[in-house]
Amino acid sequence: MRGRVKVDLLSLAAGAVTALVGALVLFDSSGALDIPLGWMGVALAAALGAILLFSGLGGDEERHD
């Protein structure tokens, strides 16, 4: 598509999940939420998974270019 801004999906996804994890840390540290370690582990694994997923999608995109 011409005229469209090219978005680096990997950076966008990594930034979003980093901000989300930061928000969780903020809520937990301020006492607004008490997140158990197990659930934080799930959240961190999901964050890493999302980054890897977008990394894989980006790699596939580059190969087809």
Add this chain to the structure above:
Amino acid sequence: MNDDTPTIEQPEEDDRQRGAGSAETEAETAETAIQTRRLLRSSADRVFFGVAGGLGRYFDVDPVIFRIAFALSIFFGGLGALAYVLLAIFVPADGEPDRAQELGGRLRRAGVWRALGFVAIGILALMALLALAGGAAFAVAVGWGVPTAIVIIAIGVVLAAQAFWGGARWLIAPAVALAMGAGVAAAADLDFRGGIGQREYNPLSAKAIPADGYRLGVGQMVVDLRDLDWKSARVVHLRVDLGAGQANVYVPERVCVTGTTHTGTGESEVAGERSQGFDLDQDPGSGSTAVPRLDIDASVDVGQLRVINSDTASVDTPGFGPGPFHQDTAPQRAAEASACGAG
């Protein structure tokens, strides 16, 4: 050999003679052939990754036999399935370049010192990321959780915004390292504000125990209440707060242990009841009002919490520890039941 008068039989005879004469050479050739024969996954005869096909070719056996063996092994512990996966990973396919040779070629092209330099840079980068994660965890543990979280959110926003200007992928790894370290420390409620080291407390009366209890950031804490005058202090309230390490609380066998304990990650052993894992909560005594009684409120973020109701356990070598040194804690459970049931 006779080359002057060749006959029809002569070539065969010559061959036999030549064969006898060069037996050693043939043996060497065969040995070389065995040495150079390599196990490769078959790209032509394959169902999944060509492992059975490669094995069949290597051993000169019908690959179907290996396929049936791999399939049956799933029902007998799955060792064959694991072997299949390992073979699929480590055995190259016959159409692929040898990975070891490929790596060797790259090293030769790049030069050994340059390659070692790349490896060293990689290790340093990994260590730097670990340091970042550790630094973030430490910041949260010393009470800077909110500022650390704000910094992480800001980095995330910058990273996301940069996606519209070509991206800033170099920032991803540091951002993830920071988020991981801070996230784990926050969820584990790590608290290093109590200092670092080894503390041992041996109060002789309930009044000698601080109202806010004993607190340690990182290290080992021992609270021995066995010399305390339990006749005058029938109910003792004790708060123990440890960030990371080991907290040991000793009480006499005749004292009922009640209250709540929490261990974020590690092991908890309270009056003989042991549990391991994450977010361990124990409430010993089942709300007993028996006296003498220890009403404990203990928290260990990462490590081991032990409340040992034993008159003989040594502070130096208590004998109640992790792994093979664990003793049978049945006597502690029996003492707790006896002490708490008396009321």
